[in-house]
Amino acid sequence: MSVARSTDPDQIGFDPARLARIDRHFGRYVDEGLLAGWQVVVTRRGEVAHSATYGLRDVETGVPVEPDTIWRIYSMTKPITSVAAMMLWEEGRFELNDPISRWLPEFADVRVFDKGSALRAYTVPAVEPVRVWHLLTHTSGLTYGFAQTSVVDALYRAAGYDLGVPPGLDLAGATAGMAKLPLMFQPGTGWNYGVSTDVLGRLVEVISGQRLDEFLAERILGPLGMTDTRFWVDEPDAKRLAALYTPHPATGRAIRADRFGAAALQRPECLSGGGGLVSTAADYHRFTQLLLRGGELDDVRLLAPRTVRYMTRNHLPGGGDLASFEPQGFAETVLDGIGFGLGFAVVTDPVPARVPSSVGEYYWGGLASTAFWVDPVEEITALFFTQLMPSSTYPLRSQLRQLVYAALVD
Secondary structure, three states: OOOOOOOOHHHHOEOHHHHHHHHHHHHHHHHOOOOOEEEEEEEEOOEEEEEEEEEEEEOOOOEEOOOOOEEEOHHHHHHHHHHHHHHHHHOOOOOOOOEHHHOOHHHOOOEEEEEEOOOOEEEEEOOOOOEHHHHHHOOOOOOOHHHOOOHHHHHHHHOOOOOOOOOOOOHHHHHHHHHOOOEOOOOOOOOOOOOHHHHHHHHHHHHHOOOHHHHHHHHHHHHHOOOOOEOOOOHHHHHHEOOOEEEOOOOOOEEEOHHHHHHHHOOOOOOOOOOOOEEOHHHHHHHHHHHHOOOEEOOEEOOOHHHHHHHOOOOOHHHOOHHHHOOOOOOOOOOOOEEEOOOOEEEOOOOOOOOOOOOOOEEEEOOOOOEEEEEOOOOEEEEEEOOEOOOOOOOHHHHHHHHHHHOEOO
């Protein structure tokens, strides 16, 4: 499947010549060897205003990026898992304030890091249970080992939780191991990006009685026609998978990262609801259209409109923004004026980010520099796919926003 332009851009408020700047700008990244290739889709009011590909999905073989290229979306998995959880919430299967230990008893007696080092860490009991909304908002105190910014991160790495989980563990085993590690802070008192959505995926499994991949396929991906979105790429489609790259430490040129990239070609032991999916532009376009339309697409309704609006409000404690919580590992990102909802970052004030986006715009991205956003005010969605990790290498996301909004002229 592909996402073709469906209308003249000027019919929906875009200047075609200004949209063309997107291709020229990101084309230079490829021409200079900084990216292998990319794919971009911009829509408004349900119509595709701009769709383009450039460069190679595999530099070594010379194969170009094509409309049906498969991309590792990593943390763009999180919004899909969050939608899955909220579908169960709409069925009355849990309340957002419920302690997750009701279904995951290993979280009944979690402890919180207090002081010390990775060699001798002192912890205290949690005074507040980890609740479902803590997982959805990343206020649980769980973290990522690969962040390498705190003592708790080091404890995760020592336990085998780095870019993945210890070998031989399925999602149930991995989640049980996470529960044994200390939280970074008392649940609900801070914000930290971590494995919260992986634990949420396990919660979906226990509450639904299905494996996460089965639930997503049956309840979300199948009904939406997202046929290329899954946890691994089978042999027949392997040739469509883009290669993964990382910047050369001296030159910045993209060099192949097969050590990490090969994982997408085999069935994983642990189904990561926080970062395990691969997808295509056509598939994720359908997901963003579902969100823009308030939980319904092509007569398939997954969520009620009020649920989507509730998910995309700022749920941070005290109504603060991410900058007020000093999250670790986001030094390259402007966090002022950015809140967090149930699975999405949310713009509460576009001025500090220096990009004229809309209040209420929501978004997220992935480790390999993929990104999306939904602007319900202007009725815009935007998608960007490439395969360069880490995502902080270049300011691709802010530049895409700058170019898209500069092309909006009505």
